[in-house]
Amino acid sequence: MPTDDxxxxxxxxxxxxxxxxxxxxxxFEARLPDGVLLPHFSLINHxxxxxxxxxxxxxxxxxxxxxxxxxxxxxxxxxxxxxxxRANPKDGRSKRVWLTPAxxxxxxxxxxSIAPDLATISDVLKPQAQDTLLHDLQTLREFLDAxxxxxNGSDG
Amino acid sequence: MPTDDxxxxxxxxxxxxxxxxxxxxxxFEARLPDGVLLPHFSLINHxxxxxxxxxxxxxxxxxxxxxxxxxxxxxxxxxxxxxxxRANPKDGRSKRVWLTPAxxxxxxxxxxSIAPDLATISDVLKPQAQDTLLHDLQTLREFLDAxxxxxNGSDG
DNA sequence: TGATTGTAGTGCAATATCGTACTAAATAGT
DNA sequence: ACTATTTAGTACGATATTGCACTACAATCA
Numbered sequence: 001m002p003t004d005d006x007x008x009x010x011x012x013x014x015x016x017x018x019x020x021x022x023x024x025x026x027x028f029e030a031r032l033p034d035g036v037l038l039p040h041f042s043l044i045n046h047x048x049x050x051x052x053x054x055x056x057x058x059x060x061x062x063x064x065x066x067x068x069x070x071x072x073x074x075x076x077x078x079x080x081x082x083x084x085x086r087a088n089p090k091d092g093r094s095k096r097v098w099l100t101p102a103x104x105x106x107x108x109x110x111x112x113s114i115a116p117d118l119a120t121i122s123d124v125l126k127p128q129a130q131d132t133l134l135h136d137l138q139t140l141r142e143f144l145d146a147x148x149x150x151x152n153g154s155d156g
Numbered sequence: 157m158p159t160d161d162x163x164x165x166x167x168x169x170x171x172x173x174x175x176x177x178x179x180x181x182x183x184f185e186a187r188l189p190d191g192v193l194l195p196h197f198s199l200i201n202h203x204x205x206x207x208x209x210x211x212x213x214x215x216x217x218x219x220x221x222x223x224x225x226x227x228x229x230x231x232x233x234x235x236x237x238x239x240x241x242r243a244n245p246k247d248g249r250s251k252r253v254w255l256t257p258a259x260x261x262x263x264x265x266x267x268x269s270i271a272p273d274l275a276t277i278s279d280v281l282k283p284q285a286q287d288t289l290l291h292d293l294q295t296l297r298e299f300l301d302a303x304x305x306x307x308n309g310s311d312g
Numbered sequence: 313t314g315a316t317t318g319t320a321g322t323g324c325a326a327t328a329t330c331g332t333a334c335t336a337a338a339t340a341g342t
Numbered sequence: 343a344c345t346a347t348t349t350a351g352t353a354c355g356a357t358a359t360t361g362c363a364c365t366a367c368a369a370t371c372a
Contacts, residue, residue, distance in 0.1 A: 002275040009286055010274040014180045016293035018194075021177035022220065023300040024170045037358080038174075057320055064178065069359055071321065076358090093320040093367045118166040119158040124299045125292060130165055133292045136285055137172035143280045144179040193328080213350055222330050227351065229328090249337045249350040 031113040039063075040077050044099070044107045047083065052099040055088065059097065082106050187269045195219075196233050200255070200263045203239065208255040211244065215253065238262050 002010075025038050032041060046062060047054070054062075060070035074097055077083050082103030088094045121130065158166075181194050188197060202218060203210070210218075216226035230253055233239050238259030244250045277286065 002271075002278065006278065006283070007271055007274050009283075009290060010277045013277070013286065013290050013293065014176075014184075014274075016290065016297055017173055017176050017180065020170075020173050020293060020297050020300065023297065023304065024173060027300065027304070028170075035357085039358085055320075066360055067321070068323095068361075072358070072360095088320095091320080091368075095321075115158075115163055118163050118170075120299075120303070121166045121169070121296070122158065122162065124295050127162070127165075129292055130169065132288065133296075134165060134169050134172065136281060136289045137169065137176060139280050140277070140289075141172055141176050141179065143276075144176065144183065147183070147276070148179065191327090195328085211350075223351070224331075224353095225329055228330095232328090244350095247338075247350080251351075 027117060028114055031117070032110060036080070039073055040080075040082075041107070041110050043073055043077055044082055044103050047097065047099050048104060048107055052083075053096045055094045055096055057094065077103070080106075183273060184270055187273070188266060192236070195229055196236075196238075197263070197266050199229055199233055200238055200259050203253065203255050204260060204263055208239075209252045211247075211250045211252055213250065233259070236262075 028038055028041070029036070032038075042063070043059070046059065050062075056070050056074055057067055059074075060067040063070065065073075074083065074085065078085055080102075082100055084098045084100055085095045086098060088096050125133065184194055184197070185192070188194075198219070199215070202215065206218070212226050212230055213223055215230070216223040219226065221229075230239065230241065234241055236258075238256060240254045240256055241251045242254060244252050281289065
């Protein structure tokens, strides 16, 4: 049975997460070219880390956004020349998203430009604390993911 | 001197924070009336917890959003009848935002409806771990806040 | 093979966020 | 007091996110 203080603490945790998300996103986007947003970087980064040639719908599920949102995100980064859309010979309905050399270069540059900012974390959190923090955040995220799966998908 | 692994870990921490923010926001909004978003609740909650009668500009700074964004947020919750805008007798340029009884009731209902979800955190994180997590998140947030202050404000 | 159902993507409309430019009011400097 | 600067808020436009409806294609089934 949770006490009032338990609830307050849980509320505070998610409140801090929300604020941190906002602050870190703003800090990151300040290092990106003008008009480029965090989701655009995330999309490219995803293609590099997982694999390119995925369909927009698969990516929408990975990012847990509606497919219309992914469609728009892909069109934006395609306009920048960072990905190319090609027909899927295996399935006439779908397209596949391929990285371009410019897309990979953009990712490298972005990572290099935020690395110094990222490194400053160590000014306030010891390595051991960072490990614990990351571990607990992952635990929490997996838990929320599992809860979400128990309910409903976000698109058709 | 940060190693590659240090950077990877820091990157992963902020990545988890971003995902958690998205997941918890979606879970929260699922409990709110249709069309009501987290910022709308946050605005009301802020007025209850800090004080109502603040000016929109002060609130914009508290939320770290541009004043045009706050203007829009206030107009939305005002349309719902949860706040009232009144002229500021001390300053003819500004207005002050006051909670209505309906606004306070909305907050109570929202909190009551998410409390069961919040309580489930304890299923995966012990109280001690939650304390540490909250503490480290606050440390990180204060650090980012300080960095941001060292640079520039977001509006005029 | 033809009809039904399901899936991938897009077009469009509604709302949110946010920058620029503007008006009105307060403040500072002379 | 008069002018210049600063501050509070709004109007407007641009982009992002997202739901709904639609088309094209695929898969299933009779």
